[in-house]
Amino acid sequence: MQMTSDWSDILDHVDELNEFIMTSEIVAAYHKAYQDVYSTPEVARVVHEFSRLKETYEEVQRFGKYHPDYKSINTKIRVKKREMDLIPQVTELKAAENDVQDLLDELSLLLAHAVSHDIKVPVSNPFFQSATGSCSTGCGTGSGCACSA
Structure with missing residues (x-):
């Protein structure tokens, strides 16, 4: 494929779009929410504990109900997830993640439909x-x- 001025223009527009996304209020809110979660030691500890427990949970799920720790791990993971979900900073981070995902989905649809309305875009x-x-x-x-x- 040869580099033409059309490709150069397209790449310039891609860079502009990337800059627009990265400097948007939605992404800024996501970065702030992320920072709020991981800069608070207590919240970061709960998230880290949940991550470690999730690894154990995934290992147990390989064997399903035949694993000796199946019930206890399932109970622990649900309790820890509930504890984590009740933290306001985590709730804000999840909402910010959803907002960023919606922005990216909307942009994907716009780009795909600019080419053809027959393109199916998973959102x-x-x-x-x-x-x-x-x-x-x-x-x-x-x-x-x-x-x-």
Whole structure:
């Protein structure tokens, strides 16, 4: 593939879009929320404990209910997750992560539909799926998403 002025223009626009995303209020809010979680020793400790427990949980899940610690690990992980979810900084971080994901999903849809409306873009928010009308040709779920398949 030869580098042409068109490709150079496209790369310049990609750099501009990247700069726009990285300097947006949404990403700034995410960075602040992330900093709030990991700069507070007590919150960082709870998150770290949950991460360690999650590794153990994943190991236990390989064997399922036949693992000797199955019930105790399942109970511990749920209790620790609930403890972590009740921390306001963690809740704010999760909300900020969702906002960033929604921004990226929306941009992905805009870019894909600029090329063709037939491009299917996986998104995390069902609102974006239904707003695009991407199921007008059928999505393969047997009309489970209320499409006209």
